Amino acid sequence: MRDSIDSKLVTRFSEWLLKYIPEFRYQTKEPRIAEIGGDAGFRRYYRVNSQPTRIGVISPPEKENNLEFVQIANLLRDNGVAVPKIFAVCFEKGFLLVEDFGDTTFFEALKTSNSDALYDQAEKSLFKMQQIYPSEIGLLTYDLEKVLDELALFEAWFLKAKLGIPSSEIPSEILRECFQKLIDNFNEQPQAFVHRDYHSRNIMVKQDKSLGVIDFQDALIGPITYDLVSLYRDCYLRLDQDYIRRKLLNYKDRLELKKVIPRVSNKTFERWFDLTGLQRHLKVLGIFSRLAIRDQKTAYLRDIPLVMTYVRLILDRYDEFSLLQEWIEKCVYPALQKQT
Numbered sequence: 001m002r003d004s005i006d007s008k009l010v011t012r013f014s015e016w017l018l019k020y021i022p023e024f025r026y027q028t029k030e031p032r033i034a035e036i037g038g039d040a041g042f043r044r045y046y047r048v049n050s051q052p053t054r055i056g057v058i059s060p061p062e063k064e065n066n067l068e069f070v071q072i073a074n075l076l077r078d079n080g081v082a083v084p085k086i087f088a089v090c091f092e093k094g095f096l097l098v099e100d101f102g103d104t105t106f107f108e109a110l111k112t113s114n115s116d117a118l119y120d121q122a123e124k125s126l127f128k129m130q131q132i133y134p135s136e137i138g139l140l141t142y143d144l145e146k147v148l149d150e151l152a153l154f155e156a157w158f159l160k161a162k163l164g165i166p167s168s169e170i171p172s173e174i175l176r177e178c179f180q181k182l183i184d185n186f187n188e189q190p191q192a193f194v195h196r197d198y199h200s201r202n203i204m205v206k207q208d209k210s211l212g213v214i215d216f217q218d219a220l221i222g223p224i225t226y227d228l229v230s231l232y233r234d235c236y237l238r239l240d241q242d243y244i245r246r247k248l249l250n251y252k253d254r255l256e257l258k259k260v261i262p263r264v265s266n267k268t269f270e271r272w273f274d275l276t277g278l279q280r281h282l283k284v285l286g287i288f289s290r291l292a293i294r295d296q297k298t299a300y301l302r303d304i305p306l307v308m309t310y311v312r313l314i315l316d317r318y319d320e321f322s323l324l325q326e327w328i329e330k331c332v333y334p335a336l337q338k339q340t
Contacts, residue, residue, distance in 0.1 A: 013046075013058055016095050020088040021050045036103075047100065054087065057096040066091055069217040075137065080128050082212045101212040107200035107236060119231070121211045122203055123251060126227055130192040130260055137193060142222030147186060151179050151279065153286025162289040163335040174323045181320065185275040189223035190261040196220060198227040199234045224261055225269070229277040235284055235307050248273055271318075278314045278321075281307050305340055308333065 014033055021031070033046040033056055042063040046056040059066050066089065076083045084099035109118060140146075155175065159165045195202075195216050202215040228251065232244045252269045255261045284307050288300040312333065315325035 009058065012093070013056065013095055016090060016093070017048060017056050017097060020097050021048065021054065023050060048097075053100045055084070055098050055100045057098060059094045059096060061091060061094040064094065065217065066094055066096065069096075072139075072216055072219050075132070076129065076213065076216065079132050081125055082206075082210060083216065084212065084214065101204040101206050101214065104205045105201050106203035106205060106211070109205040110200065110237070113205075118205070118211075119247060122198075122231055123247075125203075125211055125213055126195075126198060126231065127251075127254065127258075129195060129227070130224065130255070131258065132193045137221060139193070139219055139221050141191070142186060142194060142220045142226075144183060146220075147183055147279065148179065150283040150286075151182070153290065154282040156286065157289040157293065158285040159332065161293050163332065163339070165331065165335065169331065171323070171327055174327065178321060178324050182275055182279040185272060186223045186279070189225060189272050189276070191221050192224045192260070194220050194222035194226045195230070196222075196226070198230040200231075200236055223272065223276050224255070225273040225276045226280065228273060229280050233277050233281070233310050235281070235288075235303050238306055238309070241313075245270070274314045274317060277310060281310045281314075285311070301340075304336070308336060 010033075014031065017033070018031060032049045034049075036045050036047050036055075042060050044058040046058075048054045048056050059069070070086055070089060073083050073086055077085075084101060086096060086098050088097040089095070106118060106122065155170060159170055160167070195213070196218045197215050198213075202213065204212040204214060206212050228248060232239060232247060248270065249266055252261075252264075252266070256263050285304060288304050288307065291297040291300045312325070312328065315321045315328060
């Protein structure tokens with residue numbers, strides 16, 4: 001479970017903020033901070049009533065890599081991606097003061113705005129990230145160890161902890177064969193900057209209607225289709241499959257035109273996308289289960305059925321996963337239905 005933030009820490013945090021906001025420092029306005037919703041990590045976010053408002057962040061240094069957050073923020077901003085400006089940071093205490101992008105997420109904006117225009121904007125930001133030369137990034141790679149660690153979450157937290165399926169009933173060899181195909185698929189693709197959570201809750205629609213990108217601190221160098229999966233097979237909303245295919249192949253053409261990737265067939269690019277999505281969604285089933293069971297963040301349980309829908313979609317689409325598909329349909333999906 002995420003550690004609680006005690007009142008003394010919040011007081012020290014408030015005092016630290018006063019040093020960097022002039023109207024508070026000179027006592028021309030009474031400072032107030034109000035906690036706002038955060039992400040699935042250990043950070044706490046507070047809106048500060050400055051003019052303009054700012055966001056204060058308590059990011060425990062023993063749990064979060066704040067230096068990497070700052071470095072990636074600078075990298076993205078230098079390459080034209082709208083990320084929050086960082087006004088002050090104390091690495092020792094894990095305190096940050098950053099730009100406020102408001103409360104309107106991409107997810108919320110889709111309910112009332114032109115969705116195609118929003119996705120076009122999101123693609124433009126993603127395209128800027130993917131044009132950053134990997135050799136200049138200095139990030140870790142999405143290597144074999146990390147992929148396997150993520151896939152292990154599916155078995156440990158979703159199959160065993162959530163669904164209660166015993167080890168003896170899990171077809172380990174079939175899972176290993178599937179995982180190997182997913183690893184090979186990662187390695188086959190051109191490598192680029194990967195945000196890793198580029199979805200509708202981590203893209204903000206600012207007051208001027210432009211988009212801002214947040215929660216990028218876990219970025220790596222990895223497969224070119226990873227963030228496209230996060231965007232178009234979003235774990236929090238479902239898009240029409242024909243629409244996804246059209247957007248995906250149009251984006252592929254842009255990548256080829258700008259020589260970000262070599263020319264490949266549509267079939268190859270779609271397979272990259274589908275299998276990358278399968279890896280991501282197996283991992284997410286484990287993560288959402290862990291958040292609910294270990295961290296008591298049960299709201300994520302309501303998103304598991306959609307993620308399972310994505311898994312079943314791809315397993316059914318590719319004959320090479322027929323054995324895993326049969327087991328999922330026979331044992332896993334019925335067990336999940338009993339809980340939902």
